[in-house]
Amino acid sequence: MKRFKAVVIGTSAGGIGALSRLLAYLPDAFSFSVIIVLHVSPESRGRQVEYFDFKFDCSLHNAEDKEPIRPGCVYFAPPNYHLLIESDTTFSLSVDEKVQYSRPSIDVLFESAAHVWGHDLAGIVLTGSNADGAYGLQVVKEHGGLAVVEDPAKSEFPTMPQASLSAGEVDYILSLDQIGKLLAEGGTHE
């Protein structure tokens, strides 16, 4: 299994449940960064991080503009902002127009992450009920990254993973637990 430096995850409807289950697979310490777009109401003021109760001391928080991205941390795109990755591996935020009716948009995060991390990136699309992420996952794949989609047959809301599968080839179609194991393997030092 190849080692990645960063994992980007996109999800909307059903996302909180799916992420809770998935992130529980992360070991106490891991060597990559996890960056998540979860579609939420623009007015939620970033409280989605409070839904997750994690063991990491390092943190689970809303990404700040110009914040350096550290390994072993889990970041969320703040509500009502797009989250992008700069080539010096810091975050940038933007209030540009919505993409796929969404801000934050999974496509925007995945595309900019692919430009920076190339083959050191894994992109994962989970449950959801729109098509955001389908384009972005293809960009991840084009830049040599690993493209993973939750099996629509096992997703709470299959539209989003299905849209990603329709957009082009991916590397894996897996259940949440299988994706969790992939994360756990991707994070161990040998």
Add this chain to the structure above:
Amino acid sequence: MNPSRIEDLEIDLLFEAIFKRYGHDFRDYGRASIKRRVMHFLAQSGYKKVSEMIPRLLHEKAFFESMIRTFSISVTEMFRDPHVYQHIRTQVIPVLKTYPFIRAWNAGCATGEEAYSLAILLKEEGMLERTRLFATDFNDELIEKAKEGIYQSKKVKEFASNYQKTGGMNSFSEYYNAQDEAIAIDPSLKKNITFANHNLVTDNVFSEMHLILCRNVLIYFNKSLQDRVLKLFSESLVPKGYLCLGTRESIQFSNVRGNFKTFDNGRRIYQKER
């Protein structure tokens, strides 16, 4: 060199060309966002590569202007983040009232929504007559739109709902005149506003300010340009003057953070140390 790196190099050359030909400096913009806009413009232009646009850009000003338009698309609304405006109303303006006269600056005003929002607060708190509000942007087209103060009717519901959440004392409809598909901001709000061209990247301090509102502008700049702009703000403010940034912007990664104390962290309002 991989294609992504070559693309970055092309964008470097594009910005160099724009700077040398037209004086607009995008070189220190946050690359990830501006790259999206360049690629967006490229897709519309019919060219295949970024570098192919450079010759036309150099020789045809209209082409440059249409690119600038793409670069400065802004998405804003009146009273965006109402809790911030509510805090300005209840915590900042009462202090500003102790001055006989104040100057406020809305830097990066785009189409003017924030400037008018602030004007409404100041009016309701009885301060507008004692205020000179500067609303500036680097894009002349946007400044013209801001001066007009005409917005789509479909946005009114959101504006009005935001306004109520700031603790608004009136009906929001008192502040505009309805036209067909649009609303026009009431002229009484414009009297104390000066709309002007100012470029945060290249221009300097132009007056002494008691309040600076610059929201969701710094996120488009890289760290060194953010430092420049925050230094400019620091030099523009009177001692104890207020700086209000976007709710996800902060001075914590900047060199000038020592010049400010945090007035309200959640709302990203800072106060200049004396």
